[in-house]
Amino acid sequence: MTFGRDDTIFALSSGAAPSGVAVIRLSGKGVRFGLETLIGDVPPPRLAALRTLRAPDSGEILDRGLVLFFAAPASFTGEDVAELQVHGGRAVIASILKTLASLPGYRHAEAGEFTRRAFENGRADLTEIEGLADLVAAETEMQRRLAIRQAEGGLRRLYEDWRRRLIRARALVEAGLDFVDEEDVPADVMAPAWREAAEVAGEMAGHLDDQHFGERVRDGFEVVLLGPPNAGKSSLLNALVRREAAIVTAEPGTTRDLIEVSLDLAGHAVTLVDTAGLRETESVVEREGIARARRRAGAADLVLGLSDNDSWSETIPEGAPVLRVRTKLDLVDSDSKRISDRTDHLADIALSARTGEGMDGLIRAIGEALDLARPMPTALITRARQRDGISQALSHLRELEREADRAIEVKAELLRSAADALGRVTGKVDVEDLLDVIFAEFCIGK
Secondary structure, three states: OOOOOOOOOEEEEOOOOEEEEEEEEEEEOOOOHHHHHHHHHOOOOOOEEEEEEEEEOOOEEEEEEEEEOOOOOOOOOOOOOOEEEEEEEEHHHHHHHHHHHHOOOOEEEEOHHHHHHHHHHEEEEEHHHHHHHHHHHOOOHHHHHHHHHHOOOHHHHHHHHHHHHHHHHHHHHHHHOEEEEEOOOOOOHHHHHHHHHHHHHHHHHHHOOOOOOHHHHHOOOEEEEEOOOOOHHHHHHHHHOOOOOOOOOOOOOOOOOEEEEOOOOOOOEEEEOOOOOOOOOOHHHHHHHHHHHHHHHOOOOOOEEEEEOOOOOOOOOOOOOEEEEEOOOOHHHHHHHHHHHHHHHHHHOEEOOOOOOOOOHHHHHHHHHOOOOOOOOOOOOHHHHHHHHHHHHHHHHHHHHHHHOOOHHHHHHHHHHHHHHHHHHOOOOOHHHHHHHHHHHOOOOO
């Protein structure tokens, strides 16, 4: 990306036309000039003003709409910002954008440029910006909640607190080195520094020991359906996604490869995987499908072990989290069903994909099994970049603990390296090579 910092940028920030209302955003030192040119004045900051927009050369009316002005630095980008809320017709939008492009020093914004200016002007750090990108992309309620917490600074506050404490610890160490002969510097000035570093290391270790929960919420959980042929796996998949995603027949072995469907399941992003039925077979293709099913189940966040006869001995992979699901409840007659109600103690849930009986209970059970009912922590790692940065910082602090007898200068350098690793996560230190990658996630106008 190439960004001109002195340019005034503009873009359509709302959805594609036509729409009821379109929002055109402006940012830069020329915003006041642009408003005076189009509407004849600059409205009071943060007050919506109804104005007529006119072409500067002819005075022709372009549209009539609401104009908001946000004076620097109290704006999203930290610069003067304006929003034009106009009618969302294609011709209206095109005429206003063409007029703005004709103004001196104005140009169309590139993808992510508004947000990048916010970062460069100190209005947000990289973790908040990544949270904002996740908020724009959120498709489920859990993703929205996680993104909101990050966009509001949950990670930033935690990481900046750690960095501040490590910088203070390093300052104590250097004070001990430089001023050890001064009367007002205690002889044990370095002891609190090592304690502080050890406390931060412990907090980092706990932060990393999260079973990648934030990434799983952001990227989606994987739920694998496992069971013998004709146990109702494909029928259950179709019932959950509410369409014919998998072929359902009375012939065993219909599904031979993995069928994956992504869906919002009770507010959570889930990839549902249908698999080949588990059985002994001479078919090379079917055996490979069964092998794939077992491998996928072993790496899943949750396995739904399906059975239509209360037997799960072949459907439970070792070590995998499992919900035992009794299927085809609609085929059980009333007398047998009463018996089943008394003896079906091995099943976690019983249901019928055909009638829908028990489906709501299954969805609730899936949510609980994925541990989504627990209160969400304020600060959760959501990206590999964040996890790598914290891991590097912790590695430096662990080395500091292991090398207790090393020279003080070396230990001070380890403290500096740990603080710098944290700074790279938030964008305080040496992240120029990351910026294009991060801001490329944003659309034009954001």
